[in-house]
Amino acid sequence: MGADRVPSGIPGLDELIGKGFPKQTVTLISGGPGSGKTIFALQMLITGAERYNEPGIYATMTETPEELRKDAASFGWNLEELEKKGEILFLDVRPSRFLELRSYERAETFFSWLWNNIRKGANEIGAKRIVIDSLNVLSTQFQDEYQARQAITSLVEALKKLPDCISFLLFEQIAMERTMEEFLTSGVIILHYVPIKNGMMRAIQVLKMRRTAHSENFHPFEIGPKGIKINPKETVVFF
Ligand SMILES: Nc1ncnc2c1ncn2[C@@H]1O[C@H](COP(=O)(O)OP(=O)(O)OP(=O)(O)O)[C@@H](O)[C@H]1O
Numbered sequence: 341m342g343a344d345r346v347p348s349g350i351p352g353l354d355e356l357i358g359k360g361f362p363k364q365t366v367t368l369i370s371g372g373p374g375s376g377k378t379i380f381a382l383q384m385l386i387t388g389a390e391r392y393n394e395p396g397i398y399a400t401m402t403e404t405p406e407e408l409r410k411d412a413a414s415f416g417w418n419l420e421e422l423e424k425k426g427e428i429l430f431l432d433v434r435p436s437r438f439l440e441l442r443s444y445e446r447a448e449t450f451f452s453w454l455w456n457n458i459r460k461g462a463n464e465i466g467a468k469r470i471v472i473d474s475l476n477v478l479s480t481q482f483q484d485e486y487q488a489r490q491a492i493t494s495l496v497e498a499l500k501k502l503p504d505c506i507s508f509l510l511f512e513q514i515a516m517e518r519t520m521e522e523f524l525t526s527g528v529i530i531l532h533y534v535p536i537k538n539g540m541m542r543a544i545q546v547l548k549m550r551r552t553a554h555s556e557n558f559h560p561f562e563i564g565p566k567g568i569k570i571n572p573k574e575t576v577v578f579f
């Protein structure tokens with residue numbers, strides 16, 4: 341394994357992305373509702389902490405940390421131990437919580453509050469993996485698309501500066517059209533969840549990964565009792 345590559349911890353994924361994620365990059369994990377973004381992220385953080393000694397942060401703007409613990413427990417993943425050891429840290433950065441906590445004298449914006457939380461948390465545990473869920477909620481905190489884009493760009497730049505760290509922005513997207521968020525990150529992974537003749541099918545696509553000769557196919561994956569498992573040798577045809 342190249343020294344600049346970080347194994348993902350998702351079975352089958354590293355074969356698609358040149359043995360792992362390049363360090364100090366930010367990857368968009370995109371997909372519709374129930375496509376597996378949260379599970380994908382949790383699994384990467386847990387295996388990162390358990391197997392590769394890489395502490396991780398999950399900054400959540402959607403589910404509460406308690407709900408995420410329950411999601412993980414449904415796969416038998418016990419986060420409590422990892423949290424106690426400071427190897428996994430949940431940051432509850434939901435906008436509703438920001439409003440609750442904000443004292444009226446302080447003119448802090450949601451974005452600076454979010455970044456301060458992430459920066460402090462990353463320092464505290466020496467984070468090597470950071471997940472932000474989701475970019476869509478973050479975007480709603482700005483007045484227009486220009487401001488959102490500026491903020492996302494500076495977030496991506498700041499995350500890239502964290503030493504030896506890999507970061508992931510979860511993005512709720514259903515349409516097949518390309519969006520501006522996909523241009524701002526180093527990599528884009530799409531989790532497809534699409535109807536087929538007799539039900540739904542899951543497939544993963546690496547749309548881009550800078551500095552990487554990655555797979556250009558759709559590969560089937562399953563969410564089973566142990567989490568996500570990709571079959572890198574098989575491909576599926578959608579269109
Ligand atoms: N324990 C489990 N065993 C098998 N499959 C599961 C299990 N838990 C969840 N799933 C599957 O994963 C889906 C949820 O995945 P996940 O929460 O990661 O989606 P998501 O992309 O984050 O969705 P959203 O955008 O709504 O947050 C469920 O709808 C179900 O199909």
Ligand SMILES: [Mg+2]
Nearest residue numbers: 377378379402
């Ligand atoms: Mg989710």
